[in-house]
Every structure is written in structure tokens, then in C-alpha cells.
Amino acid sequence: MKFDTPAGPNPIDKGRVIGIAHDRIDGPAKVTGTAAYAYERHDAAPNAAYGWIVGSAIAKGRIAAMDLTAAEASPGVLGIVTHANAGKLSKGNMNTAHLLGGPQIEHYEQALALVVADTFENARAAAALVRIDYAPEDGKFDLAAERLNGVIPPQGFGGPADTKAGDFDGAFAKAAVKVEQTYTTPDQSHAMMEPHASIAAWNGDKLTLWTSNQMIAWSVGDMAKTLGIPKENIRFVSPYIGGGFGSKLFLRADALLAALGARQVGRPVKVAIARPQIPNNTTHRPATIQRIRIGADKDGVIDAIAHEVWSGDLPGGGAETAAQQTRLLYRGENRMTAHRLVTLNLPEGNAMRAPGEAVGLLALEVAMDELAEACGVDPVELRIRNDVQFDPEAGPQRPFSSRKLVECLRAGADRFGWQRRNPKPGQVRDGRWLVGMGMASAFRNNLTEKSGARIGVDGSGKVIVETDMTDIGTGSYTIIAQTAAEMLGVDLDQVTVRLGDSRFPVSAGSGGQWGANSSTAGVYAAAMALRAKLAEKAGYAAEQAQFEDGLVRMGNQSQTLASLAGAQGLWAEDSMEYGDLDKKYAQATFGAHFCEVGVDMDTAEVRVRRMGGAFASGRILNPKSARSQVIGAMTMGVGAALMEALDVDTRFGFFVNHDMAEYQVPVHADIPHQDVLFVDELDDKSSPMKAKGVGELGICGAGAAVANAIYNATGIRLRDYPLTIDKLL
Numbered sequence: 001m002k003f004d005t006p007a008g009p010n011p012i013d014k015g016r017v018i019g020i021a022h023d024r025i026d027g028p029a030k031v032t033g034t035a036a037y038a039y040e041r042h043d044a045a046p047n048a049a050y051g052w053i054v055g056s057a058i059a060k061g062r063i064a065a066m067d068l069t070a071a072e073a074s075p076g077v078l079g080i081v082t083h084a085n086a087g088k089l090s091k092g093n094m095n096t097a098h099l100l101g102g103p104q105i106e107h108y109e110q111a112l113a114l115v116v117a118d119t120f121e122n123a124r125a126a127a128a129l130v131r132i133d134y135a136p137e138d139g140k141f142d143l144a145a146e147r148l149n150g151v152i153p154p155q156g157f158g159g160p161a162d163t164k165a166g167d168f169d170g171a172f173a174k175a176a177v178k179v180e181q182t183y184t185t186p187d188q189s190h191a192m193m194e195p196h197a198s199i200a201a202w203n204g205d206k207l208t209l210w211t212s213n214q215m216i217a218w219s220v221g222d223m224a225k226t227l228g229i230p231k232e233n234i235r236f237v238s239p240y241i242g243g244g245f246g247s248k249l250f251l252r253a254d255a256l257l258a259a260l261g262a263r264q265v266g267r268p269v270k271v272a273i274a275r276p277q278i279p280n281n282t283t284h285r286p287a288t289i290q291r292i293r294i295g296a297d298k299d300g301v302i303d304a305i306a307h308e309v310w311s312g313d314l315p316g317g318g319a320e321t322a323a324q325q326t327r328l329l330y331r332g333e334n335r336m337t338a339h340r341l342v343t344l345n346l347p348e349g350n351a352m353r354a355p356g357e358a359v360g361l362l363a364l365e366v367a368m369d370e371l372a373e374a375c376g377v378d379p380v381e382l383r384i385r386n387d388v389q390f391d392p393e394a395g396p397q398r399p400f401s402s403r404k405l406v407e408c409l410r411a412g413a414d415r416f417g418w419q420r421r422n423p424k425p426g427q428v429r430d431g432r433w434l435v436g437m438g439m440a441s442a443f444r445n446n447l448t449e450k451s452g453a454r455i456g457v458d459g460s461g462k463v464i465v466e467t468d469m470t471d472i473g474t475g476s477y478t479i480i481a482q483t484a485a486e487m488l489g490v491d492l493d494q495v496t497v498r499l500g501d502s503r504f505p506v507s508a509g510s511g512g513q514w515g516a517n518s519s520t521a522g523v524y525a526a527a528m529a530l531r532a533k534l535a536e537k538a539g540y541a542a543e544q545a546q547f548e549d550g551l552v553r554m555g556n557q558s559q560t561l562a563s564l565a566g567a568q569g570l571w572a573e574d575s576m577e578y579g580d581l582d583k584k585y586a587q588a589t590f591g592a593h594f595c596e597v598g599v600d601m602d603t604a605e606v607r608v609r610r611m612g613g614a615f616a617s618g619r620i621l622n623p624k625s626a627r628s629q630v631i632g633a634m635t636m637g638v639g640a641a642l643m644e645a646l647d648v649d650t651r652f653g654f655f656v657n658h659d660m661a662e663y664q665v666p667v668h669a670d671i672p673h674q675d676v677l678f679v680d681e682l683d684d685k686s687s688p689m690k691a692k693g694v695g696e697l698g699i700c701g702a703g704a705a706v707a708n709a710i711y712n713a714t715g716i717r718l719r720d721y722p723l724t725i726d727k728l729l
């Protein structure tokens with residue numbers, strides 16, 4: 001099915017199951033430990049051996065010599081995979097560095113060997129006996145020092161590197177009020193709960209991988225490319241995932257090395273990337289330096305806005321597209337954005353939840369707070385004055401598909417009690433706490449991706465949906481079941497959803513907050529095809545057939561789904577493909593964050609006291625799982641503001657704090673009540689579901705609201721994240 005004209009009224013609008021808060025279908029299995037994660041699939045491969053990854057102890061250089069003698073003689077060792085015996089390996093399309101290094105070494109902790117043994121303990125003990133002599137080379141590890149060597153990066157999901165409209169320099173020079181500041185954000189780690197893990201088993205030349213992966217089809221393709229085998233010979237199974245945040249978008253070393261290990265030792269092999277290996281072995285969110293200039297009139301109306309971003313990555317990598325939101329969020333006829341990419345020899349940078357906007361708004365929304373103060377305009381009012389209902393780079397001929405930023409700002413401010421804020425910093429006290437309020441706009445783009453599914457009815461009238469879509473803890477199982485139930489007129493408990501298997505039709509996968517809208521649109525397409533088949537079988541005109549209560553009805557006639565499906569069942573498969581509506585209409589999601597903090601007058605400890613937000617994101621398919629996404633993302637925004645940072649050792653080129661003890665993320669005690677309001681919106685240009693993404697929107701701007709609240713509490717303006725105590729004292 002092709003989606004290239006705005007959606008009219010359709011079966012989803014009934015809103016009998018879609019749009020209703022439901023508990024997650026997979027919830028009980030996940031919280032009782034019966035949803036088996038990849039590493040726990042003892043059922044799938046009961047005789048699996050264990051692999052332990054040996055990572056590089058240098059960031060750049062070569063392996064001078066590798067001595068495996070002691071490791072091979074260690075108890076229980078079955079084999080050791082290295083570049084010397086792994087055969088020819090290519091690099092996946094989505095990988096910047098090789099997943100198995102050697103003799104060249106591209107980054108610290110790059111996998112150089114996999115030791116396979118009969119037990120986990122034996123594998124780990126033998127790995128310590130692998131002796132590697134290195135020939136190190138100098139590398140570049142310091143973004144700030146390399147900044148002037150930045151080049152124009154390749155185009156990725158964020159669009160072109162640079163954009164321009166009007167005459168920024170001329171307009172900025174003439175502006176009555178100017179803000180010109182530089183903000184910095186650190187490298188960050190996804191820190192999802194379940195580490196990367198895979199079990200690989202070969203049957204002849206056929207490979208099965210039980211793994212933890214957000215994007216099944218991308219990763220099957222990259223496994224095929226890396227091993228040089230047909231992708232038809234590879235099956236990925238990833239039904240349950242303990243979080244991803246972007247770290248599992250791609251094929252990683254656990255998957256490749258499990259496959260290589262299993263091939264070498266002739267039995268299934270399981271490999272997890274141990275927690276202390278993850279930050280340096282896998283991907284991270286790159287650090288940024290961001291320069292923002294805004295020129296406005298004395299009432300705060302923006303005439304000129306510029307956002308320049310510097311980030312680093314390994315050779316062949318990409319930029320952190322932190323200026324994305326600045327292209328679309330506020331008015332101003334004179335504007336420019338630019339991204340520059342610096343070559344660094346740190347581990348591989350890549351997407352982490354809301355790549356681009358998550359850190360872009362940490363800068364832009366503090367700059368807006370600085371502009372509000374400079375103009376003496378309330379920060380909410382400033383943003384309302386600068387709202388724009390079309391793509392400000394393209395002009396009025398490219399309107400937004402839907403945009404309710406102003407509604408979010410107003411509704412959110414009301415609910416939070418924003419009018420009680422004292423605009424003068426450092427005035428409000430509660431005992432030893434200085435108290436302040438801050439806010440920020442939320443913005444995240446809305447991407448639509450092709451997505452397929454098949455859907456069937458069995459002889460008992462039960463509905464089954466199969467798609468390679470993944471559920472990374474987001475609620476995919478539930479919203480897909482809701483979609484199928486709505487479309488076929490059955491109750492939710494009559495629907496079984498099967499996900500995360502490359503034998504199922506290729507879906508959009510879980511990435512870039514496109515999963516919910518795109519994957520359910522694919523189920524919608526398949527369900528429309530099944531409805532047509534069922535109607536035809538019933539002898540009813542497809543347009544007149546009604547699907548409700550497990551029946552297909554026309555006028556006063558009806559037949560049950562069960563009888564129409566018959567003993568063999570009835571199936572249909574289709575996908576939703578997109579035309580160019582996203583070129584005619586700018587598509588994005590919007591919201592407003594509000595935060596109240598207390599800052600201890602003596603210790604500068606920061607406590608978040610209240611958070612609230614209002615969000616407009618198209619049809620909210622399941623308000624309960626959507627709220628969970630938003631509050632989780634707001635929590636991650638607090639982490640970005642106050643604590644999260646990978647500390648770079650700029651001498652040796654690695655992230656020093658590479659475990660959960662030293663990479664700080666918020667815990668329950670750090671997070672107060674979070675109030676979430678969804679502003680009603682249907683987006684008829686995003687898909688027949690009229691939904692948009694919401695999984696990443698909640699992180700976008702949340703940290704800036706915290707930063708602005710700290711300023712309001714203390715009068716101290718911090719521009720270097722995370723905003724730790726040492727910077728406040």
C-alpha cells in the first residue's frame with residue numbers, strides 16, 4: 001500500500017482499541033523473567049559453548065605479535081578466533097570500524113580475539129592468557145583541540161550538513177538584541193539494561209542467531225556482507241530486548257564473533273559484550289561543541305539565527321547532527337546551520353536516543369533562555385512569539401504536517417504553575433535550598449519508513465500478526481496488537497503478535513522514533529488486504545463490510561471470522577510505503593518541558609523537585625506506553641543535564657569510566673513525579689494511523705529545562721554539560 005495523499009477517515013478512527021491505555025502485553029513476561037533474552041536461550045542451543053571477547057589495549061596502531069599458546073592450553077578451551085584464522089571479513093554498511101580488529105587496530109577495546117571454552121569461567125580465564133604485543137601509533141582524541149580541522153560530513157538521517165536562508169551575517173550585525181554563546185556536551189553511553197548478547201548456531205551453511213537487535217533487516221544484511229554469505233542463509237531472532245537507545249541499531253561484535261566462534265568450534269557459541277567493555281567496544285553518542293548566535297528585536301522576535309556544531313568520529317564516520325531542530329523550530333528569515341566533523345580515534349560514535357536534537361536542544365534552548373532574559377520577555381512567551389507554522393528555511397510553501405508547539409507551551413505552563421516563577425534569579429528559598437523553575441521547547445523530527453507485516457485469522461477466529469519489528473521495551477507488541485484488533489473488529493486478547501524474527505516481513509524496525517507509527521502502518525496495510533480477502537470470501541462488497549465483534553457484517557447479514565478463515569486460516573501480507581508527503585510537509589513532533597530544581601546553598605547539590613511536560617505527537621496509540629516512553633526520556637534528559645558523561649583519557653584515547661559504577665545515570669531517588677500531558681492531535685500526513693513518533697521526543701529539551709531551572713535558582717549560567725557540582729561552586 002502506498003501512502004502518498006493525506007489520510008481520510010478510516011477504520012483506525014473508530015478508536016475502540018487504538019488510543020486506549022493498555023498495559024503492555026509483554027509486561028508480565030518481562031517482569032517475571034520469563035521473557036527470555038538472547039543470552040538466556042538455553043532452549044534454543046542447550047549445548048552452547050561460551051565466548052569471551054579480548055579487546056584492544058591501545059586505541060590506534062597494529063598488533064605486532066599475538067601469542068595464543070597459554071590460552072589454548074588453558075582448561076576447557078575449544079578455540080580462539082582472531083583475524084588470522086577468521087577468514088576474509090568485510091565491514092558492514094552500518095559499521096564504521098571492523099567488529100573484529102587486527103592486524104590494524106582502529107579503537108580501544110576493539111575486539112581482537114574471541115576465546116571459546118566449555119564454560120563462561122574457563123573462557124574468561126583463558127582470555128587473560130592471550131598475549132598481544134602492540135605497535136601503537138599516535139591518535140587524535142581531543143575534540144576541542146581538533147575543532148579547527150573539522151570537515152563537511154557525509155549526509156545521514158539529519159539531511160545536508162549545512163543550510164542557509166537569507167543573509168544571516170547582515171541581519172545579525174543589525175539586531176537590537178544578540179545572544180552569542182558556545183555550549184559543550186560530552187560523549188555519552190546508552191547504558192541500556194541488557195548488554196549486547198548473541199547465541200550463534202550453524203546448520204551446514206545456515207546461520208541462526210538469537211540476539212538483541214533493534215533493526216533486524218539492517219543487521220541481517222550486514223552479517224551477510226561481513227561474512228560474505230547470502231542473507232537468505234541467515235536468520236536473526238530477537239523477540240525480547242532489554243533496551244537499546246540506539247546501541248543495538250547495528251550488527252555488533254557479539255553477533256559476529258558468536259557466528260565466527262560457532263563456525264570454528266563446530267557447536268553453538270554464546271557471547272555477551274561484558275558491561276565494562278560496552279562503552280569502548282560499541283558505539284556512543286559523540287561529544288559536541290555548539291556555537292549559537294541569535295539576533296532579535298527588542299521584543300524577542302528572531303530575525304537571525306545560526307547554529308554551528310563540531311563533533312568527532314573515526315575515519316569514515318558521521319557527525320552528530322545537533323543543529324537539526326534549529327532548521328525548523330523558530331522563525332527568522334536569516335539563518336544558517338552547519339556541522340563539521342573532526343577525525344578522532346576514540347571508539348565509534350553513532351546514534352543514541354534522539355541523535356541530533358537530544359544534544360542540540362541542550363544548547364539551543366539555553367540560548368533561548370538567555371535571549372528571553374536579554375529581552376525581558378517571559379521564556380514561554382518568547383517561544384510563542386517565535387512560533388512558525390512552516391519550514392522557515394523553505395518558506396510558507398512547505399507547511400508542517402501538524403504542529404502544536406504553542407498549544408503545548410500554554411497547556412504545559414498552566415499545569416506546571418509557571419506563572420508562579422520569579423523571573424529574577426536567586427530569589428526563591430526553601431530552607432537551605434535555592435529554588436528555580438526552567439522550561440524548554442521539545443522538538444524531534446518525524447521520519448516515516450517502509451514497513452511490512454502479515455496478518456492472519458485462524459480457524460478459531462484468533463488473529464496473528466507477524467513482522468520483524470522489534471520491541472525494545474517501548475510497547476511495540478501492544479500497539480501492534482491494538483492496531484490488528486481495531487482493524488479486524490476483535491478484542492485485544494484475541495490477537496497474538498510475533499516480532500523480531502527475520503523470517504517475518506521486513507518492518508521499519510525500532511529507530512529514530514519512527515517505529516510506532518511506521519510499524520503499525522504496515523500492520524494497517526496488511527489488515528486492509530486481509531479485510532478485502534475476508535469480505536470477498538463472505539461475498540460482501542469490501543467497502544461495505546463492517547468488522548466488529550469477531551464478525552464481518554454487511555447490512556443485517558454477518559459471518560464469523562472463524563468460519564471465513566476455515567481450518568487452514570486466511571492470511572494476507574502487505575507493507576506501507578511512503579510517497580513524498582514528507583517533502584511537501586515538514587514533519588516533526590513538539591512539546592514543552594517544565595522543571596523545578598532545588599540547589600543546596602552550601603554544597604551546590606542539585607535536586608530535581610518537579611518535572612512536567614505537554615506533548616503533541618499525532619495520535620497517541622496507547623497513552624500508557626506513550627507516557628512511559630516520555631517519562632523515561634525525560635529521565636534521560638535529567639541524566640544528560642546533571643551527570644552523564646564518558647570521560648576521555650586524551651593521552652591514551654579511551655573512555656575511563658566504562659561501567660555502571662562510574663558512568664552515572666539517574667536512579668529512582670533522583671527523579672520526582674513527572675507530569676505528562678498529551679495535546680490532542682491527528683496527523684493525516686504521517687500515515688493512515690495519523691500518529692507520529694513519541695519515543696524520543698521526551699528527551700529533547702528536558703535537560704535544557706533543568707539547566708534553565710538551575711539558572712533561575714542560582715543566577716549561575718552553565719554552558720558545559722553535565723552541570724556538576726564543581727561547576728556551580
Ligand code: MOS
Binds near residue numbers: 246
Ligand atoms: Mo534510536 S538512537 O534510532 O534507537
